[in-house]
Amino acid sequence: MALSCFKAYDIRGxxxxxxxARLARRIGAGTAALLGPGPVVVGHDIRLSSPELHxxxxxxxxxxxxxxxxxxxxxxxxxxxxxxxxxxxxGIMVTASHNPMDYNGxxxxxxxxxxxxxxxxxxxxRDFAASDTxxxxxxxxxxxxxxxxxxxxxxxxxxxLNDVKPLKIVTNAGNGGAGIVIDAxxxxxxxxxxxxxxxxDGSFPNGIPNPLLQENRSATRDAVREHGAxxxxxxxxxxxxxxxxxxxxxxxxxxxxxxxLAPTLIARTPGGKIIHDPRLTWNTVEMAEQAGxxxxxxxxxxxxxxxxxxxxxxxxxxxxxxxxxFREFAYCDSGMIPWLLIAGLVSSTxxxxxxxxxxxxxxxxCSGEINFRVDDAKATVARVLAHYESQQPTMDxxxxxxxxxxxxxxxxxxxxxxxxxxxxxxxxxxxxLLKSRTDELTALIGGSPSNx
Numbered sequence: 001m002a003l004s005c006f007k008a009y010d011i012r013g014x015x016x017x018x019x020x021a022r023l024a025r026r027i028g029a030g031t032a033a034l035l036g037p038g039p040v041v042v043g044h045d046i047r048l049s050s051p052e053l054h055x056x057x058x059x060x061x062x063x064x065x066x067x068x069x070x071x072x073x074x075x076x077x078x079x080x081x082x083x084x085x086x087x088x089x090x091g092i093m094v095t096a097s098h099n100p101m102d103y104n105g106x107x108x109x110x111x112x113x114x115x116x117x118x119x120x121x122x123x124x125x126r127d128f129a130a131s132d133t134x135x136x137x138x139x140x141x142x143x144x145x146x147x148x149x150x151x152x153x154x155x156x157x158x159x160x161l162n163d164v165k166p167l168k169i170v171t172n173a174g175n176g177g178a179g180i181v182i183d184a185x186x187x188x189x190x191x192x193x194x195x196x197x198x199x200x201d202g203s204f205p206n207g208i209p210n211p212l213l214q215e216n217r218s219a220t221r222d223a224v225r226e227h228g229a230x231x232x233x234x235x236x237x238x239x240x241x242x243x244x245x246x247x248x249x250x251x252x253x254x255x256x257x258x259x260x261l262a263p264t265l266i267a268r269t270p271g272g273k274i275i276h277d278p279r280l281t282w283n284t285v286e287m288a289e290q291a292g293x294x295x296x297x298x299x300x301x302x303x304x305x306x307x308x309x310x311x312x313x314x315x316x317x318x319x320x321x322x323x324x325x326f327r328e329f330a331y332c333d334s335g336m337i338p339w340l341l342i343a344g345l346v347s348s349t350x351x352x353x354x355x356x357x358x359x360x361x362x363x364x365x366c367s368g369e370i371n372f373r374v375d376d377a378k379a380t381v382a383r384v385l386a387h388y389e390s391q392q393p394t395m396d397x398x399x400x401x402x403x404x405x406x407x408x409x410x411x412x413x414x415x416x417x418x419x420x421x422x423x424x425x426x427x428x429x430x431x432x433l434l435k436s437r438t439d440e441l442t443a444l445i446g447g448s449p450s451n452x
Contacts, residue, residue, distance in 0.1 A: 005105065006126040008118045009303045012096055012105035015049045019104055021056035024094075027106060028060025029135050030125035031092060035110055038089030039067040039143075041082045043074040045095040045238045046177050048202040049104045054094045057106070058142060061092075065138025072146045073200065075177045076238040077334045080113040081151045084330040090116070095238040098210035113330045117303040152184050154329075158340045159189075165347040166190040167230040169339075170245070172220040174209020175201040176237035181336060191343065194227045196220070209236050211243035211251075212322070221249035230346060231353040233339045241322040242335040244342065246354035255366055256357040257338065258318030259283040263291030264341055265316040265326075275308050275317035275325070278398045279411045279424040283364040284318070299399040300413070306331050320369070320424070367425040367438045374447035377414050377421050384412060384444050408437050412445075421445060 003023070005013025011027065013019040031040065040061050044054035058068050066089075071082055076093045083091035090110045096103040108116040108125070116122050169191050173179035179198040186193055196219055197206050210216055211234040224232040224245050232245035244252040262274045262284060274288045277300040288295040298308040298317070305317045309331040317325035323333045346353060374380045381401060393403040400413020400422075408427040415422055423441060427434040442449055 003126050003130050006118075006122060009115065009122075009301065010105055010107045011122075012099060012103060014102050015053075015104045019053070021052050023129060024053040024056035024106070025060040025063075025135065026129040027125060028057035028092065029064045030060075030128035031057075031090065031108055031116075032061050032064035032066040033128065034116070034121045034124060035066075035089040038087070038111070039069050041069045041071060041079055041086065041088045041091035043071040043079045043082075043091075043093050045075070045093070045097075046073065046175070046200045046202045047096060047104055047237070050094045050202070053104055053106075057092050057094065060135060062140035062142060063135045063138055064140065065136060066140045068140060068142045070142055070144045072144070073177060073180070074146075074148075075181065075335070076107055076240040077329070077332060077336065078148070078151055079107070080109060080330060080332040081154065083109055083111075083113045084332075085150055085154075087111075093238070097238050097240070098208055098212075098236040101204060101208060113332050115303050115306050119303070148181070148184055152181075152188070155181075155185065155336050155340060156188055157328075158337050159344045160348075161188070163348055164190060164343055166192065167343055167346060168192045168194065168227065169343070170194045170196065170220060170223045170227060170229045170232035171198070172196050172209075172211075172223070172232065172234040173198050173200075173239070174211070174216075174235060174237065175199060175204050175206055176209045176235060176239060178235040178239035178335065181239070185336075194223055194229055196223050204237075209234070211236065217243075217245070217251050220245050221251070224249040231342070235335050239335040240333050242324075242338050243322055244339070244353065246357075247352050248354060250354065252353065252357055253320065253361075253366060253368060254318075254322040255280045255283065255320040256360050257322070257342075258320065258324070259287040259360055260345070260356055261318060261324065261338060261341055262288045262293060262295075262316060264345060266291040266293035269315045272315035273312045275305055275312065275314045277305070277319045277321075278396065278400075278402050279369070279413070279422070280320050280364075280366050280426050281402075282409070282426060282428070283360050286363075287360070297396075297398055302333065305333075363429050364426050365429070365431045365434045367423070367434060370423045370438070370442070371415075371450050372421040372423065372445050372447040373419070374421055374445065380421060380445055380447070381412055384441065387444055408433055410437070410441060412441075421447070
């Protein structure tokens with residue numbers, strides 16, 4: 001039986017065609033067989049199909065004589081936290097993040113919240129799930145524990161509660177799970193929260209929460225402007241990514257947030273190493289080095305960043321796609337820690353978020369990620385490189401291909417998860433050059449460009 005829902009880093013597919021309760025049960029059993037001794041943390045997102053898949057995964061675990069800590073409705077980072085905090089054998093998060101309404105999936109981790117990917121056991125679980133091997137007859141226990149207090153206290157450790165100002169902050173949970181955490185944090189913080197699309201609702205009355213899509217940004221932007229907020233935050237459904245809007249309601253590219261957070265973390269750990277992806281680099285490298293840190297480039301993607309961070313003992317990792325990873329969070333990504341750090345920065349510097357990033361946006365303007373659907377990705381990349389060969393750019397193949405010239409650079413890579421070519425362009429303080437080179441590359445690539 002072919003299982004198309006198993007991807008390189010996680011499990012995702014349409015319910016029930018590609019993922020159903022029977023398969024979730026077998027995934028639970030396969031995970032139990034892979035992990036070392038100890039209980040397994042299991043949680044689920046707000047999607048309507050998640051409780052059934054969550055219950056089935058627990059059945060597979062307990063049938064394999066594995067004890068389960070059921071943390072119920074939560075965000076992906078809460079499974080990570082509870083796995084390392086409780087020293088569990090591993091964790092399963094039932095979520096499809098920002099995928100369409102009829103999708104669901106799972107993210108799996110082992111001890112210390114280390115990701116289980118195709119290289120580290122996910123395909124072993126797939127093979128078991130596809131087999132006829134009967135499930136065990138074990139009777140593992142299930143402990144229901146939805147207490148978030150340890151997680152909330154951990155998050156509060158990233159801000160100086162004596163220093164933060166009474167900011168006004170718009171929060172847009174997109175009817176996902178982030179609102180629950182904001183409500184738990186609110187009594188401990190002096191902020192005034194203007195919360196929109198706040199209530200968890202798996203029918204997603206305002207559409208699937210994915211703030212990377214431009215059409216999904218207007219609600220947050222308008223609320224920031226209407227209420228005169230200091231800044232706005234929006235999350236995807238399982239809130240492992242957070243997106244920022246300045247006091248004017250302008251969307252801030254994730255690239256500039258990495259450059260803002262890197263020196264903040266280096267200030268706490270002088271000389272610290274920063275992991276970044278190769279799509280856009282110049283601003284991050286300059287900011288990290290100016291702060292006395294060491295920037296290190298890694299291949300794009302959750303599994304790669306999480307593997308590289310402990311290997312380098314890096315204090316922080318950031319991707320322009322709004323994933324932010326922290327050493328003190330077991331090298332995992334969080335959609336809550338970044339906004340708390342930003343609130344601390346706005347408080348301590350007296351500058352607005354827009355002021356904190358304005359000079360960096362001017363110093364290194366970027367195109368934002370442009371996606372292309374093309375018939376032959378390999379031939380397209382070869383055509384682009386042939387065009388620039390005579391200019392002798394500095395080349396790098398860490399992830400896709402990066403070509404660096406004196407005043408501008410680009411990265412062109414195939415998506416890890418979708419049949420797309422992704423283009424990113426940046427320049428050294430020259431917006432006109434950025435536009436002309438982006439237009440030139442767009443024409444060379446052909447296909448159908450989109451910023452979504």
